[in-house]
Amino acid sequence: GAVVSQHPSRVICKSGTSVKIECRSLDFQATTMFWYRQFPKQSLMLMATSNEGSKATYEQGVEKDKFLINHASLTLSTLTVTSAHPEDSSFYICSARVGREAGELFFGEGSRLTVL
Amino acid sequence: GQNIDQPTEMTATEGAIVQINCTYQTSGFNGLFWYQQHAGEAPTFLSYNVLDGLEEKGRFSSFLSRSKGYSYLLLKELQMKDSASYLCAGMDSNYQLIWGAGTKLIIKP
Numbered sequence: 419g420a421v422v423s424q425h426p427s428r429v430i431c432k433s434g435t436s437v438k439i440e441c442r443s444l445d446f447q448a449t450t451m452f453w454y455r456q457f458p459k460q461s462l463m464l465m466a467t468s469n470e471g472s473k474a475t476y477e478q479g480v481e482k483d484k485f486l487i488n489h490a491s492l493t494l495s496t497l498t499v500t501s502a503h504p505e506d507s508s509f510y511i512c513s514a515r516v517g518r519e520a521g522e523l524f525f526g527e528g529s530r531l532t533v534l
Numbered sequence: 535g536q537n538i539d540q541p542t543e544m545t546a547t548e549g550a551i552v553q554i555n556c557t558y559q560t561s562g563f564n565g566l567f568w569y570q571q572h573a574g575e576a577p578t579f580l581s582y583n584v585l586d587g588l589e590e591k592g593r594f595s596s597f598l599s600r601s602k603g604y605s606y607l608l609l610k611e612l613q614m615k616d617s618a619s620y621l622c623a624g625m626d627s628n629y630q631l632i633w634g635a636g637t638k639l640i641i642k643p
Contacts, residue, residue, distance in 0.1 A: 459638075461621060461635040464631075464633070509574075513576075523579070523631070524579075527576055528575065528576045530574075
């Protein structure tokens with residue numbers, strides 16, 4: 419199957435700093451990538467849908483100025499958590515799919531963010 | 535509104551069979567997915583059903599009834615490594631996935 423790589427897998431930062439997470443589709447072009455957040459023992463929460471060459475579509479309640487998403491190419495989307503605070507500590511996961519109507523999502527390995 | 539319901543937690547014995555149920559309500563329907571997620575890891579795809587009936591894939595099978603808005607994931611010959619959360623997700627008419635909260639499956643020796 420298709421491979422999605424996410425980096426870094428773990429990051430610890432101080433409160434107030436910004437953290438960038440990269441999501442790459444390694445062997446296919448992903449016109450659409452999805453960013454999820456998952457708190458312990460909870461399901462995936464869709465944060466935003468990232469479309470190559472256009473602005474991301476954010477879900478209700480997700481601050482677009484805090485969670486900056488850039489999808490500059492067909493193989494790379496980035497999520498930047500700006501001015502991170504301890505409550506932003508979570509597991510962030512990206513995913514991509516091949517084609518709009520394709521159902522199978524290919525997930526990155528996830529990034530665990532800890533804000534001190 | 536759109537909603538996916540599945541049990542929060544289930545316990546089963548190694549070597550046995552377990553069925554995880556999922557009911558869904560989506561705006562339009564383009565399929566039902568099951569994903570497996572081990573603790574601290576990203577989800578991995580298990581199955582996709584868009585037509586009624588049973589799809590078998592090794593020890594795992596998935597069933598769909600569109601008229602009832604119901605699906606189940608059947609795991610046979612349970613192994614300890616099957617301990618994980620199982621996520622049910624429905625795809626709506628806009629091809630967006632609506633996720634359930636996941637069922638944590640605990641396998642006991």
